[in-house]
Amino acid sequence: MQVVASAHHKQHATVLQIPGCPIPCFEIPERAEAIWTALSVAQVGKVIEPQDFGVGPIQVVHAQEFLDYLQTAYPSSRPFYEGDQPAIADTYLGRGWRHKPSGFPGRIGYFAFDATCPILQGTWQAAYWSAQIAITAADLVRQGERAVYALCRPPGHHAAHDLYGGFCYLNNAAIAARWLQQGTRQRIAILDIDYHHGNGTQEIFYEDATVAYFSLHADPNFDYPFFWGGAHETGAGEGQGHNHNWPLPLGSTEEQFLAALEEAVNAIAAFSPAYLILSAGFDFMADDPVPLGGGFRVGQDGLITTARRIAKLGLPTVIVQEGGYHVEKLGGYVVSFLQNFDN
Numbered sequence: 464m465q466v467v468a469s470a471h472h473k474q475h476a477t478v479l480q481i482p483g484c485p486i487p488c489f490e491i492p493e494r495a496e497a498i499w500t501a502l503s504v505a506q507v508g509k510v511i512e513p514q515d516f517g518v519g520p521i522q523v524v525h526a527q528e529f530l531d532y533l534q535t536a537y538p539s540s541r542p543f544y545e546g547d548q549p550a551i552a553d554t555y556l557g558r559g560w561r562h563k564p565s566g567f568p569g570r571i572g573y574f575a576f577d578a579t580c581p582i583l584q585g586t587w588q589a590a591y592w593s594a595q596i597a598i599t600a601a602d603l604v605r606q607g608e609r610a611v612y613a614l615c616r617p618p619g620h621h622a623a624h625d626l627y628g629g630f631c632y633l634n635n636a637a638i639a640a641r642w643l644q645q646g647t648r649q650r651i652a653i654l655d656i657d658y659h660h661g662n663g664t665q666e667i668f669y670e671d672a673t674v675a676y677f678s679l680h681a682d683p684n685f686d687y688p689f690f691w692g693g694a695h696e697t698g699a700g701e702g703q704g705h706n707h708n709w710p711l712p713l714g715s716t717e718e719q720f721l722a723a724l725e726e727a728v729n730a731i732a733a734f735s736p737a738y739l740i741l742s743a744g745f746d747f748m749a750d751d752p753v754p755l756g757g758g759f760r761v762g763q764d765g766l767i768t769t770a771r772r773i774a775k776l777g778l779p780t781v782i783v784q785e786g787g788y789h790v791e792k793l794g795g796y797v798v799s800f801l802q803n804f805d806n
């Protein structure tokens with residue numbers, strides 16, 4: 464399987480303990496490096512650099528004012544921070560808001576929904592190239608590849624039309640979906656197996672009948688992102704019935720996870736999409752160091768079954784890297800997943 468990857472991710476030079484961040488920033492460059500090394504050692508496939516498709520395909524998904532903000536956030540924030548200290552909001556837009564701020568520091572709390580997303584000097588560049596990785600992979604699949612893996616960092620599924628959070632700035636999976644459609648109404652399914660609900664992807668396509676979202680994730684009553692991910696969130700307007708959530712209880716077993724996966728895969732087959740995008744977060748594995756809860760009890764056998772079951776759909780597939788924070792094991796998980804997907 465071909466792999467699209469770029470060293471640009473290192474420009475989002477996060478560290479575990481970021482000043483001003485209330486929780487550790489688990490989304491660090493070592494994650495992508497570990498995956499890249501493991502893929503190279505296992506010779507999973509040719510590793511190619513992303514093409515630069517420009518900002519156009521990103522504008523199809525995200526609001527222009529949001530992109531303008533992200534692109535200029537670091538320089539705009541400098542008067543409020545010392546040296547190269549990352550910009551993180553301390554005040555967020557809440558219920559009942561009435562005024563849209565025009566400058567810093569208000570704007571950072573308008574576009575961000577949590578404190579997990581520091582703005583560093585190279586954050587925009589890394590996010591831009593992460594999106595280009597997803598577009599390049601989607602383009603290869605559109606040209607006839609059975610499946611391509613996009614080693615995206617930073618990840619994307621928590622980023623919505625004009626909102627960022629959960630380590631995500633641009634929604635790579637959504638951008639890839641729109642690239643596959645090329646302005647048509649061709650059906651796309653997005654299956655999200657990351658441990659956390661992909662609230663950004665859900666919101667982007669919530670009223671869309673052509674891109675359906677299917678997600679297995681931690682019940683938002685006990686884990687992030689808390690305000691999205693319920694089973695009753697089924698879409699609206701034209702998109703009614705095209706949003707499918709499987710919130711799973713704390714400590715769900717491998718059997719429970721695979722049973723939900725079976726339902727999701729069958730729902731995808733019934734939707735009969737032209738393409739599948741897989742939001743592949745490996746934090747559903749039992750030993751992921753998530754900050755809350757004990758997660759799911761999914762082991763290596765569950766990982767292999769998951770890969771094979773999704774592959775059995777027989778759809779041209781873009782596999783987009785999302786979360787997964789066990790740096791020592793993450794590379795092995797990705798290799799195992801891709802090898803079993805290819806089998």
Ligand SMILES: [Zn+2]
Binds near residue numbers: 657659746786787
């Ligand atoms: Zn996650």
